[in-house]
Amino acid sequence: MLAYIIRRILATVPVMAVVAVFVFALLHLSPGDPAAIIAGDTATPADIARIHQALGLDRPLYVQFASWVWQLLHGDLGISIFTNLPVTELIAQRLGPTVALTISTLVVSVSAAVPLGVLAAWKAGSWIDRAVMVFSVLGFSVPVFVLAYVLIYLFAVRADWLPVQGFAGLDRGLGPFLAHLVMPTLALAMVYTALIARMTRASMLDVLAQDYIRTAQAKGLANRQVLLGHALKNAAVPIATVIGIGVALLISGVVVTETVFAIPGLGRLTVDAILRRDYPIIQGIILIFSAAYVLINLLVDLSYTLLDPRIRY
Amino acid sequence: MSITPAAIAVAARPARRGAVWRHLRRHPTIVIGGVLLGLMALAAVFAPYLGTVDPQALSPIQRLRWPSAQHWFGTDMLGRDIYSRTIYGARVSLTVGLSVALSTTGLGLAIGLVTGFSRWADALLMRVMDGLMSIPAVLIAIALMALTRASLGNVILAITIAEVPRVSRLVRGVVLALRELPFVEAAVASGTRADRILWRHILPNTLPPLLVQATYTAASAMIIEAILSFLGAGTPPNIPSWGNIMAEGRSLFQVAYYIVLFPGAFLSATVLAINLLGDGLRDALDPRLARRM
Numbered sequence: 001m002l003a004y005i006i007r008r009i010l011a012t013v014p015v016m017a018v019v020a021v022f023v024f025a026l027l028h029l030s031p032g033d034p035a036a037i038i039a040g041d042t043a044t045p046a047d048i049a050r051i052h053q054a055l056g057l058d059r060p061l062y063v064q065f066a067s068w069v070w071q072l073l074h075g076d077l078g079i080s081i082f083t084n085l086p087v088t089e090l091i092a093q094r095l096g097p098t099v100a101l102t103i104s105t106l107v108v109s110v111s112a113a114v115p116l117g118v119l120a121a122w123k124a125g126s127w128i129d130r131a132v133m134v135f136s137v138l139g140f141s142v143p144v145f146v147l148a149y150v151l152i153y154l155f156a157v158r159a160d161w162l163p164v165q166g167f168a169g170l171d172r173g174l175g176p177f178l179a180h181l182v183m184p185t186l187a188l189a190m191v192y193t194a195l196i197a198r199m200t201r202a203s204m205l206d207v208l209a210q211d212y213i214r215t216a217q218a219k220g221l222a223n224r225q226v227l228l229g230h231a232l233k234n235a236a237v238p239i240a241t242v243i244g245i246g247v248a249l250l251i252s253g254v255v256v257t258e259t260v261f262a263i264p265g266l267g268r269l270t271v272d273a274i275l276r277r278d279y280p281i282i283q284g285i286i287l288i289f290s291a292a293y294v295l296i297n298l299l300v301d302l303s304y305t306l307l308d309p310r311i312r313y
Numbered sequence: 314m315s316i317t318p319a320a321i322a323v324a325a326r327p328a329r330r331g332a333v334w335r336h337l338r339r340h341p342t343i344v345i346g347g348v349l350l351g352l353m354a355l356a357a358v359f360a361p362y363l364g365t366v367d368p369q370a371l372s373p374i375q376r377l378r379w380p381s382a383q384h385w386f387g388t389d390m391l392g393r394d395i396y397s398r399t400i401y402g403a404r405v406s407l408t409v410g411l412s413v414a415l416s417t418t419g420l421g422l423a424i425g426l427v428t429g430f431s432r433w434a435d436a437l438l439m440r441v442m443d444g445l446m447s448i449p450a451v452l453i454a455i456a457l458m459a460l461t462r463a464s465l466g467n468v469i470l471a472i473t474i475a476e477v478p479r480v481s482r483l484v485r486g487v488v489l490a491l492r493e494l495p496f497v498e499a500a501v502a503s504g505t506r507a508d509r510i511l512w513r514h515i516l517p518n519t520l521p522p523l524l525v526q527a528t529y530t531a532a533s534a535m536i537i538e539a540i541l542s543f544l545g546a547g548t549p550p551n552i553p554s555w556g557n558i559m560a561e562g563r564s565l566f567q568v569a570y571y572i573v574l575f576p577g578a579f580l581s582a583t584v585l586a587i588n589l590l591g592d593g594l595r596d597a598l599d600p601r602l603a604r605r606m
Contacts, residue, residue, distance in 0.1 A: 018444020026456055137592065141585035143536045145543055145559065146577035153570055164567065252451035256540050260563075270452075274459050274546045282459055290448045297447075 001305065008301055012294050019290045020072065023283045024065055027055070040277060054081060055279070077284035082276045087284040090269060097167045098254055098265035100177075104185045105250060109192040110243060114232075116193075117200025117239075121208060122227060132197055139194025144253045148187035148260040155183060165262040184261045188253045192246050199242040203235035210234075236307040244300035251289050336597055343593025349586035353579075357403035365397035368553045377569050386575040389561055398553040399575050405465065405554035406535045406583060412469045413534035414527040417480045420473070422523065425484020426511065429492070439485070442478040450475040454537055458546040468547050472534045483526050487519045521598040528591030532584045539580050555580045 035051040036043065051057075056064050071078065077087035120132035156164040162183055168176035207213065208231055216226045258267030266285055273281035304311050337344060356363060364385075372392030380387040386395035424442075428435040445453065450472075457471035491497055491514070500510050541547030542556025543563075550557055555576035562572030 014440050015444050015447055018441055019448055022444065022448070023456070026460060137585070137588055141532070141588050142581045143539060143577075143584070145540070146573075146581050149559075149566060149570070149573050149577060152566065157567055157570065248447075248449040251449040252540070255451060255455075256543065259544060270455065271544050274455060274544060277459055279459065282456055286448055286452050286456055289452060293449065294447050 004305075005302060008298060012298055015294055016291065019287065019294075020069065023286050024068055027279055027283070028061060028064075051081060054079065072287070077287065078280035080273075080278050080281050082273075082278045087280050090281060091266065091284055091288060094264060094266050094269045096169065096265070097263050098258070098267065100170075100181065101184055101188065101254060101257065101263065101265065102250060104181050105188045105192060106243075108185055109189045109196060112189070113193045113196035114200050114239065117197040118204055118227060118232060120197070120201040121204030122223075124205060129201075132201065136194040136198045139190045142190065143256075144187055144191065145256050145260050147190055148183065148257060151183045151187055152260075165260075167261075167263040167265070180261075180263075184257045184263060187260070188250065188257045191253065192250055195246045195249065196239065196242055200235070200239050203238040204231055207231045207235045234308075237304055237311075240300050240303055240307060244297040247293050247296050251293065333597075340593055340596050342589040343597065346586045346589030346591075346593060349582060350590060353403055353583050353586065354407060356400055357407050360397075360400045360404060363400055365400050366394050368393065368398040368401040369551065370394070377565070379569075380571055387569070387571045389558070389569075389572050390565060395558065395572060395575055398558050399555070399579055401553045402555045402558060402576055403579065403583070405548055405552060406538065406580065408465070409469055409472065409538040410531035410535040410583075410587070413472045413476060414531040416469070416473045417476045417530050418523055418527050420477050421480025421484050421526075422516075422519065424477070424481035425488060425519070426515070428481065428485045429488025429515075430507075430511070435485070438481070442481055445475075445478045446482070450533070451537055451540055454541055455544070455546055458541055463547065463549040465548055465552065468538055468541060471541075472537050475537070476530050476534065480523070480526055480530065483522060484519055487522055488515055491515050491518055525591055525595045525598060528587050528594060532587040532591065535580065535584055535587075 035048045035055065035057055039047045039051055056067065059067075068078075075088060077091070079085070080087055080090055083090065116132050116135075120129040123129050152164060155162045163180055166180055168180045170177050213226060213231060216230050221230075254265070255267035255270050257263070258265045259271050262268070266288070269281060270285050272278075273285070370393060372388070375384070375388050375392040376390055378384050378388040378392075384394050384396065386399055388394055389398075424438055428438050453475040454468075454471040457474060458467065461467045461471075497510060497514055500514055538547055538554065539556035539559070542554050543560045545560060547556055548554040558576040559573050562569065566573055
């Protein structure tokens, strides 16, 4: 077991290495002088030279890569071109709202999707099942920002129940914090919920067709016990997997959601960095988000042994 | 979702013509999706003849007009006709969807076949794909767009790079599963050359799942294009795309929500059509998955 955990953790090293090489190579494989592109159309040669210096582009490529990795391993993501502040500091400032939004979406999605999927599989072919499937197709089709605007129109413009945009930290009290979080969470949760509900239903349908389910029903167990105790337990591994993989959707969605709702998080930082072509920030954010994704999927992998004691490594 | 040999064996069985019609009757989604997508494609092709005006024509006197008989979808803050812009925007979305679907299918097929048959290429390329897959697709596209000049070609290229790993993984999975099947074993045993096995036995069987994947990739590419344009890192602003129109309507949403509404509705409807088509194709080509999903 311990050997497995160590092996699994070591397996994330090449993945993160590829991410790091990709992020580094992006800047150097792009056509033209990256400094000129970052500086924009109105740049003077002095501006370009300054960016050259700031990014260390005047040194040989392998030296640049080695020093970049060395800094990375020391938790240094470089200096923002536009603000001249360390990227780690900028990211740390913006982490709170993004983490709050992501966690609330995760909680809402999982606690809505799993019961919906279980119900749809149990009542397969019924109107509940159809409704869940229609919801999941719609969830995949309506992009997060379209849904966000529908919600803003309904609950903020027409009804004036919720704030149109912005974010309130917990320090301003639980009420404002939650009020600002409701619409972004709902918008972001739609596609994630659709994904998990679909997989829960599929996985449950497979398990419900097994002999031991018939046995459990035949010996007179309550439906609740069969569904949750026998079926869901055995269907859990694919559901956990899709929750982990879906985090990629969640991260993509966060960037858009924060833009629509003007939430000062990492997504907003990304968009500002794109508009200013502040490349060190974009690099840092991709590394952070990818590391989070890899870490979450590592935890999901390790959870298999808890979810299903038959899995031994 | 895993691909088992049994699923492929079922998918590979040719369907009879009568069975196709019966299937379409029982699964109307494929027809609904196809018709909706067909209409959208017609609108894109015949955009100049559908009562549109020049989508870039400015008309400062007629700024921010609500939808009316003259401007069906209203006008934006520069007085441009949103109906015309939305219809022309279909061209961008469909071009991006189709181009990315074709290029990822070609590239994914090549990478998947090579990795399915060569051990060292598999070890190397799949590590690279694993790494790329751990970067959310929108972020890869954003990073690539931030470094290149905005153009439709670059948008397509950026989304293709972001989507290729998933397709090549799919092809690799199918190839690995196929290699274990008796008919491939028989071909090997009877001395068939490797390239012939690849072309005659493996390749045709990867096509059904690839076709299904291509529809989902097209839907995903259209959403990513809209997101990139909406964030200001996509299609250049001088080309009307649904994401661009929505980006321009963003700050005016509370006074003129119709600017965001129409392109948003068209985008959702098109993606829905492609998803319905993809679900229908999957049901038709892979009955085992159809029962599950």
